[in-house]
Amino acid sequence: MGLGDKIVEKIKSLPKEKQAEVFDFINFIEIKIKERENREWSKFALESAMRGIEDEETFYTLNDLKETFL
Numbered sequence: 001m002g003l004g005d006k007i008v009e010k011i012k013s014l015p016k017e018k019q020a021e022v023f024d025f026i027n028f029i030e031i032k033i034k035e036r037e038n039r040e041w042s043k044f045a046l047e048s049a050m051r052g053i054e055d056e057e058t059f060y061t062l063n064d065l066k067e068t069f070l
Contacts, residue, residue, distance in 0.1 A: 001009075011022055 011019055014022065
């Protein structure tokens with residue numbers, strides 16, 4: 001019997017309200033994993049986008065940075 005099977009058997013032996021708590025906890029863990037993956041992906045994307053920017057020798061004047069609205 002694998003670990004998953006053992007977990008299922010343990011959960012089945014719990015009262016229904018405790019099974020609901022276990023289910024909520026599993027959902028909580030899944031959300032935390034997704035949030036961590038999103039943070040890691042965002043960090044990677046930003047690092048990739050910024051890679052080499054410190055080596056650029058482009059200088060902008062104040063006029064270059066002003067935004068014009070029509």
